Amino acid sequence: MxxxxxxxxxxxxxxxxxxxxxxxxxxxxxxxxxxxxxxxxxxxxxxxxxxxxxxxxxxxxxxxxxxxxxxxxxxxxxxxxxxxxxxxxxxxxxxxxxxxxxxxxxxxxxxxxxxxxxxxxxxxxxxxxxLEDGVPGATDAPSQAPGLTLTDFLETRREVADGAPLSVDVQQAIKRSQGPSGPDITLLEQALTPDPQLVAGLIAAANSAIQHLGEPIQTLHQALATLGAMQGASLASNMALKRCAILTDEALISRANDFWALSQRTANYAATLARMLELDHERCHCAGLLRNLGDLAVLRCLQEWSLSGGALSDESITRSLAQYSAAFGSALRTRWRLPLELRELIAAVYQYNTGGVTREVLLMNLAGQMASLGNEESAFDTLAKSKAARLLKINASDLERLRKKVEG
Known part of the structure; x- marks a missing residue:
């Protein structure tokens, strides 16, 4: 017995x-x-x-x-x-x-x-x-093991990282979305949309087998419609509870702001292009927003490293991003079981296979290039000659109008 x-x-x-x-x-x-x-x-x-x-x-x-x-x-x-x-x-x-x-x-x-x-x-x-008197509550990140290098640390975190830090104040977002009988789903969607981590996490939750048995969920709108406003708000609150969900290191915050801005520009270009071409603008917006998920996840892990006593410098931050961002992003998208179609659109921001590509894939590649483009007139002429632009039949004048519409 x-x-x-x-x-x-x-x-x-x-x-x-x-x-x-x-x-x-x-x-x-x-x-x-x-x-x-x-x-x-x-x-x-x-x-x-x-x-x-x-x-x-x-x-x-x-x-x-x-x-x-x-x-x-x-x-x-x-x-x-x-x-x-x-x-x-x-x-x-x-x-x-x-x-x-x-x-x-x-x-x-x-x-x-x-x-x-x-x-x-x-x-x-x-x-x-x-809780009783004298028992521990929530604690900071644990101390690092003796002799652990930053490379070793990032290798151990790659497959288990919690994802990106949050750019949105979740509690304030939920508070602003409150209606007479709880969170208003439309206001909640508007409040959470700018944050890549919240969008990806809620899409992953909505795609779990117990929640959804039909077509894969690929946008925040679909995710909240599946989960409901209350459950969506609860899951978002939970993401804000996790360790290092909020960055505090100024150097890491500066890098994160750059990635958040680039993600938002890509999302806006993708959505605007999709409307022009009569494609799914919500899905394209979502894919653009998630382009830098790996970069942001690395920054969050670097915050963990710093809080556990590890040293950080601008050089080590740059080196870590270059070495691990792609791997962290791929691991997260796979572990969270984001739909394959959405993952393909995210990957297309950087490159795409030449055989059998869809118009949405071409669109995402063009949106990614537009988001990183300067304002020089010659840059639009060069981009208009790219394969993505040519196949979508978008010329330099179209690209300039697109930039003005998105950037203002």
């Missing part, structure tokens, strides 16, 4: 939730409240029940709609442990009808929360359940 053990100095939290994005959000909220917590994540009910046979949690956060078990099995399993004091159990559910709530209440969950979740309310509950 398996022995039930619990290390007295470790706070254990079990999160059982099938949606990977909600799971990640819950983990981040827990760690933002109690940074020393050991968080165990299960996406299936059987695995969660098995974990309970070998450990006693201090808190369980679990979805009622958990595959592999009937809807209240996990709550029953925790209550059958008959621990004193009673183990806190936060039950999450898509169901808020009175019959479903009454059925769950008989097993005394600590809280019954319906989706989409209110993250601020959840955080307050967790503070009451996990």
């Amino acid at each position: 398996m022995t039930v053990v619990k290390a007295p100095d470790v706070t254990r939290v079990l999160i059982a939730e099938p949606d990977p994005h909600i799971c990640e959000m819950l983990s981040e909220v827990v760690l933002s409240v109690r940074s020393d917590a050991h968080v165990e994540v299960c996406s299936e009910g059987v695995k969660a029940v098995q974990w309970l046979k070998g450990a006693v949690p201090d808190l369980v956060i679990a979805s009622r709609e958990l595959p592999g078990v009937d809807d209240l099995s996990l709550l029953r399993a925790v209550r059958f442990l008959r621990k004193q004091p009673v183990i806190p159990f936060i039950l999450l559910s898509d169901r808020n009808d009175s019959a479903s709530v009454r059925e769950a209440v008989q097993l005394a969950p600590t809280a019954y929360l319906t989706k989409p979740l209110n993250i601020d309310s959840l955080r307050l509950r967790l503070q009451g359940l996990l």
